[in-house]
Amino acid sequence: MAGAKRGRATLATHPVAVPSRPDMIAARLRQALADGEITEGEQLVEPDLVASFGASRPTVREALQRLVQEGLVTAIPHRGVFVTTFSPEDLADIYDARRAIETSAALRLAETQDPAVLASLREHHRAMTTAVTADDPAELTAADMRFHETLVACLRNQRLERTSRTLLVETRMCLTRLEGHYSMPQEAVDEHADIVGAIQSADVTAVIKAVGDHMTNAAELLDRLHAQRTA
Missing domain, CATH: 1.20.120.530 (GntR ligand-binding domain-like)
Structure with a gap:
C-alpha cells in the first residue's frame, strides 16, 4: 500500500538504538503519529516495521498492541493495523x-x-x-x-x-x-x-x-x- 510505504521510508531514517524494546518502538511510533509522519487511515505493516527498527516480530507486535490499547491505532481482523481516524x-x-x-x-x-x-x-x-x-x-x-x-x-x-x-x-x-x-x-x-x-x-x-x-x-x-x- 502506498501509505504504508511512506510510513516505512520515514521511520527507517530514525532507527531505535539496539536493543529494540517495545516501549522504545511505541514511543517512536507515537512521535511519528504526532508529527504527521504517519497519517490517519494509514496501515502499519508489521514486516516493514520489523525491517525499519531492526526488531523481532514479537517486539514490534507488542509495541503495536500498546498503541492499540491507547486507541491511537486500530487492529482490524484479517486486514492489519491502521492509524485511527477521528470523528x-x-x-x-x-x-x-x-x-x-x-x-x-x-x-x-x-x-x-x-x-x-x-x-x-x-x-x-x-x-x-x-x-x-x-x-x-x-x-x-x-x-x-x-x-x-x-x-x-x-x-x-x-x-x-x-x-x-x-x-x-x-x-x-x-x-x-x-x-x-x-x-x-x-x-x-x-x-x-x-x-x-x-x-x-x-x-x-x-x-x-x-x-x-x-x-x-x-x-x-x-x-x-x-x-x-x-x-
Missing part, C-alpha cells in the same frame, strides 16, 4: 477529557504555586512567543505540547500523565490532518498566558475559565476545520 465526536471527547485533567492540574498548581513548575510554564510560553515571531509552526506546536505536559505532570499521577500523553498525541494527529499548524497562532499564545496568569493569581474561578476557554476555542477551531474539509 467530530472523538474531537469533542478528546477536549472534554483534556479539560478535566488540565483543570485539575491547574487548580493544584494554583494551590501549591510550585516555583519550578511555574518557571517551566513561563519558559514554554516564551518559546511559543518566539516561534510565532519566527513564523515557526513546528516549534510553536512543540512548545505548546511541552506546556501542557508540564502542567499535567504537576499532578504527580502517572496514570493521568499517560492518559494525557495519549490525548496530546491525538490532538496533534487531528491538527496535522486538518491543517498542519495553528491558523491563529497569537490567540493560542495569549490563551496560554491567560492560563499562567490565572494560576499565579490563585483565583479558582479564573483558572477554571482560562483552561476551559482554551479547550473550547481549540475544539471549536478543529470542528470548523473538519466541517470545511468535509463540505
Whole structure:
C-alpha cells in the first residue's frame, strides 16, 4: 500500500538504538503519529516495521498492541493495523477529557504555586512567543505540547500523565490532518498566558475559565476545520 510505504521510508531514517524494546518502538511510533509522519487511515505493516527498527516480530507486535490499547491505532481482523481516524465526536471527547485533567492540574498548581513548575510554564510560553515571531509552526506546536505536559505532570499521577500523553498525541494527529499548524497562532499564545496568569493569581474561578476557554476555542477551531474539509 502506498501509505504504508511512506510510513516505512520515514521511520527507517530514525532507527531505535539496539536493543529494540517495545516501549522504545511505541514511543517512536507515537512521535511519528504526532508529527504527521504517519497519517490517519494509514496501515502499519508489521514486516516493514520489523525491517525499519531492526526488531523481532514479537517486539514490534507488542509495541503495536500498546498503541492499540491507547486507541491511537486500530487492529482490524484479517486486514492489519491502521492509524485511527477521528470523528467530530472523538474531537469533542478528546477536549472534554483534556479539560478535566488540565483543570485539575491547574487548580493544584494554583494551590501549591510550585516555583519550578511555574518557571517551566513561563519558559514554554516564551518559546511559543518566539516561534510565532519566527513564523515557526513546528516549534510553536512543540512548545505548546511541552506546556501542557508540564502542567499535567504537576499532578504527580502517572496514570493521568499517560492518559494525557495519549490525548496530546491525538490532538496533534487531528491538527496535522486538518491543517498542519495553528491558523491563529497569537490567540493560542495569549490563551496560554491567560492560563499562567490565572494560576499565579490563585483565583479558582479564573483558572477554571482560562483552561476551559482554551479547550473550547481549540475544539471549536478543529470542528470548523473538519466541517470545511468535509463540505
